[in-house]
Amino acid sequence: MRKTVSCTINGRAYTLSVDVRQSLLDMLRELGLTSVKEGCGVGECGACTVLVNGRAIDSCIYLAVWAHGKTIRTAEGEAADGRMSAVQQAYVDAGAVQCGFCTPGLIMTSTAFVERHRGRKVSRQEIRRAHAGNLCRCTGYETIIRAVEKCLGRQAEMPSDDGD
Amino acid sequence: MAVGKSVTRKDAAAKVTGRARYTDDLPMPGMRWACYVRSPIAHGRVVRIDTTAARRLAGVEAVFTFEDVPDRPFATAGHPYALNPDHADVADRRLLTGHVRYQGDEVAVVVARDRLTAEAAAARVAVDYEELPVVVTAEAALAEGAPALHPGGNRVNTLRFEAGGKVDEVLERADAVVESRYRTPIVQHCHLENHIAYAYMDDMAHIVVVTSTQIPHIVRRIVAEALELPLSRVKVIKPYIGGGFGNKQDVILEPMVAFLTLQLGGVPVKIDLSREECFTSTRTRHATVMRGRAAAGRDGSLAALDVEIFSNTGAYASHGHAIMGASCTKSCNLYPRTAVRFAATTHYANVPAAGAMRAYGSPQVIFGIECLVEEAARAVGMDPVAFRIRNVARRGDVNPLDGHELLTCGLVECLEEGRRRIDWDARRRACRNQDGDVRRGLGVACFSYGTGTYPSCVEIAGARLILNQDGTVHLQVGATEIGQGADTAFSQMVSETLGLDCDDVHVVSSQDTDVSPFDTGAYASRQTYMVAPAVRQAAEALKGKILAHAALMTGQAAANLDLRGGRIVFAGTPEEALLSLSDLALDAYYHKQRGAQLTAEASCKTMTNPASFGCTFVDLEVDIPLCRVTIREIFNVHDSGVIINPLMAEGQVHGGLAMAIGWALYEEMLIDEQNGRIYNGNLLDYKMPTFMDIPDLGCAFVQTREPTGGYGNKSLGEPPIITPAPAIRNAVWDATGVKVDEIPMTPKVLYRYFSGAGLL
Structure with missing residues (x-):
């Protein structure tokens, strides 16, 4: 069975006919948005993270039909006019990219986090908790945390409250 | 000077924007899906297999069983071909069994027009097994x-050697002898991109994988x-890859997709393993008992180290026959004035096949050695x-096994730096005589590794450089970027030698x-070291051609010219540009009487293998009633020679540290000792x-x-994973007085x- 889904993806309006069994992950990849990666298909790894109405979700366990009326953002849409977003640039500068397979999903989790906490002081533990749904095997997470800290203007002179 | 600078990764922008294309991002019209039919039991023989129901399903194009594939065993380990047949890898696999x-x-294996059909058909293949003991x-x-x-039985091989003295005699005379048994678990690489491959034919003869x-x-x-095809009929393409850590230094899906496209008239056929299949049916790290x-x-x-170790390579040898040899010999550079003896047996068992995983057995061997060394230090009352x-x-020491001078x-400087940085003496004093529920401890461990x-x-x-019409260059190498940053390091080397900005070196x-160009690939932390001479030779040769062409254009002697920052200059007055490289390139390409496309290529063999060194320091707390370890501070100090790119190097160290913390405290593939059942082959149950x-x-x-390296560098990719686990174990001992001789140190x-x- 197919249904029509109308949604906004990376700022553009789409009306799509989707199989009701289809995941949002598959729908987005079929549109060519291959930043959305499948690492497990069951919501364990976070490689398929996209933003739905500003919230980071695992698109592999989110039905495409649920996207009706929603605003969706993927890593492709974060770079505009030939410029990377602040979060993307912070990842590049912090050395937070290695194999890159988890990166687009993490970029979206960080983007949601940074938008939610703009202007607020955050601890490393808060960053960790908010990113705990995204697995990365290359970086040990350290440089990703640094990238997020950099986006929120929180520099190294602030003591870490990790372990509190 | 680009070497030594934290230049931005070549692929960073492609990866943060999601534009980097991995294997699954390269669709082909008409791609077929293949899905394996897998054994539900750990040991047995197929007595009946019925594919009728699977074949009947609409959309199924073919089903092949073990009876339909070539009865030719092959080896899967990702090693170079060995001219000496005695060194050939163990050929114990067939496409199906x-x-x-x-x-x-x-x-x-089932081939269908889409994934769901392939999976449904695979589930319809009926198989009866005669169960065998596990x-x-x-x-x-x-x-x-x-x-x-x-x-040939379950023993793959046993390696024995003794070096630096007679271990039995030393043990007999020694002031103190300590003895222990250690156990390390089966763990999985958990690269985020699962194994995936597809193949098609683009003419009557050639297969593209x-x-x-x-x-x-x-x-x-x-x-x-x-x-059984001529090598030149196979072409392999490697796009971006989502991590490997050794699990993709093995040939797992490629022969099957090549076989399937050959059988199906050249149509594209893909196998994309699920995360669960990746856990059970790719490779793991060898479990060991020492x-x-x-x-x-x-x-x-x-005075002496005497090690007997058993390494479980699982159902197939993969790299198993080579890993203990590599790891035991590499450890001989660590304490070169100590008599050492190793006896290492590798065996089969009814568990997933173990293969290469970051640092290739050294974490297991060094875990045991650094636990023993800790015990020896305590036995003679030393810090x-x-x-x-x-x-x-120390520099100048001679490896007792192979006679090579370091x-x-x-390493001494690494240990001294770590001791200073963690404030070892003061914090150790603070850890004495603790009796609360939460106790603090410090730990250290060190390693040697090869390059x-x-x-x-x-x-x-091999390396090939091509001068483009716009004055930039393209670099081609056979060495692979797998996330470690190899491409960027190579571009820095080209920049350094050729005299061009890193941004003008495209990889x-x-x-x-x-x-x-031919290269055997990413493993053994080899690439930055092995590719360096090829890149250097190619860059020097290209520079020679560029300056010769500049001489033709300017009438100056080539010997007086140099290339700096993408400009031709007089060697004596490098600040003054004589000619831009882009003008030179256009002339070389398009002048009707002179020049050519300027390219240079080099293929180099390397006959050296310098040892790299390093150590881990850790400060942690153990909550005794909760049986929980909390790390307060942990870091590695490495001697990897000259650091080509400090920011990327730091990333390698972080990644290795984190993977090792997982190995030390959390990760283990749980397998039933009675029936070989795997309990946690997924990312939810595997920690x-x-x-x-x-x-x-x-x-x-x-x-x-x-001095033997092109740019002064030594290995770094794998080494960071070697020492955190024994350092953590030694710190737990320091905190609690309890010697834990197995990992992972889970609460259980x-x-x-x-x-x-x-204590409880």
Whole structure:
């Protein structure tokens, strides 16, 4: 069975006919948005993270039909006019990219986090908790945390409250 | 000067924007899906297989069982071809098997028009098995009368050697002898991109395989061997790859997709393993059991190390026959003035096949050694750091096994830097006489490792440089970027030698074996070292051609000219530009009477293998009633020679540290010792560390300048994973007084040890 889904993806309006069994992950990849990666298909790894109405979700366990009326953002849409977003640039500068397979999903989790906490002081533990749904095997997470800290203007002179 | 600078990764923008294309991002019209039929039992023989129901399903194009594939065993280990047949890899695999040897073994394969149909059809293949007795542990597999997994029995090989003295005599005379047994678990690489490959034919003869691999040129050879084809009929393309850590230094899906497209008239056929299949049916890290003894003198000398180790390679050899040899010999550079003896047995068992995983057995061997050394230091009443500084390798030491002199060694400086940085003496004093529920401890461990595989294997690398019309260059290498940053490091080398900005050095990140220079790929932390001479030669040759052309254009002697920052200058007055490289390039390409496309290529063999060194320091707390370890501070200090790119190097250290913390505290593939059933083959039940589980990570480098290396560098990719686990174990001992001799140190394990010691 197919249904029509109308949604906004990376700022553009789409009306799509989707199989009701289809995941949002598959729908987005079929549109060519291959930043959305499948690492497990069951919501364990976070490689398929996209933003739905500003919230980071695992698109592999989110039905495409649920996207009706929603605003969706993927890593492709974060770079505009030939410029990377602040979060993307912070990842590049912090050395937070290695194999890159988890990166687009993490970029979206960080983007949601940074938008939610703009202007607020955050601890490393808060960053960790908010990113705990995204697995990365290359970086040990350290440089990703640094990238997020950099986006929120929180520099190294602030003591870490990790372990509190 | 680009070497030594944290220039931005070549592929960083492609990856943060999601534009980098991995194997699954390269669709082909008409792509077929293939899905394996896997054994639900760990050991048995197929007595009946019925594919009728699977074939009837609409959309199914073919079903092949073990009876339909070539009865030709092949080896899968990603090693270079060995001219000496005695050094050939163990050929114990077929495309499919009727003798299943682990839960998940492959008896048939289904090809269909889409994934769901392929999976549904695979579930409709009916298979009856005659169950055979299961062996899971070393003890069971090597017991007399144990069921043989392979015709030669369950012992793959045993390696024995002694060096630096007579260990028995030293043990007899020693002031103190300590002895213990250690156990390390089966763990999985957990690269985020699962194994995936597809193949198609683009004419009557040639097969193209696109695959997520660390070793495209080796894949080409092994596919040809498995299918008995001339090597030149196979072409392997490696796009971006989502991590490997050794699991893609093995040939797993490629022979099958090549076989399937060959059978199906050249249509594209893909296998994309699920995460669960990746856990059970790719490769793992070998579980080991070690019995070790160490002898120490009251003068603080580490007199002898005596190691007997059993390494479980699972259902198939993969790299198993080579890993213990590599790891035991590499450890001989650590304490070169100590008599050492190794006896290492590798065996089959009814568990998933183990293969290469970051640092290739060294974490297991060094875990045992660094636990023993800790014990030896305590036995003679010495501080663990001081004891190690007294005994570890120094520059000028000679490896007792192979007789090679250590031309660079900064290990003492690494230990001193770590001791200073963690404020060892003061914090150790603070840890004495604790009796609360939460106790703090410090730990240390150190390692030696190699750079590449010589002299076990050939070391060969190639590089090609092409001057573009716009004055930039393209670099092609056969070495593979797998996330570690190799492409960027190579571009820095070109920049350094050629005299061009890094931004003007483009690196072709994908390999195509028809086109890319020959190189054996990403493993053994070899690439930055092995590719350096090829890049350097090619860059020097290209520079010579550029300056010769500049001489033609300007009428100046080439010897007086130089290339700096993309401009031709007089060597004496480099600040003054004579000619831009882009003008020169246009002239070289398009002048009707002079010039040519300016290119240079080099292929180099390397006959050196310098040791790299380093150590981990950790400060942690143990909550005894909760049996929980919390790391307060952890860092590695490395001697990897000259650091080509500090920011990327730091990333390698963080990644290794985190993977090692997982190995030390959380990760283990749980397999039933009675029936070989795998209990946690997925990312929910298998505890790969999340953001919440990894503390702040630190690193420091002691830079030496390795004279044999093109740019003074030594290995770094794998080494960071070697020492965190024994350092953590030694710190737990320091905190609690309890010697835990197995990992992972989960609450369940710690409960057993703490109860046994009367702490609970």
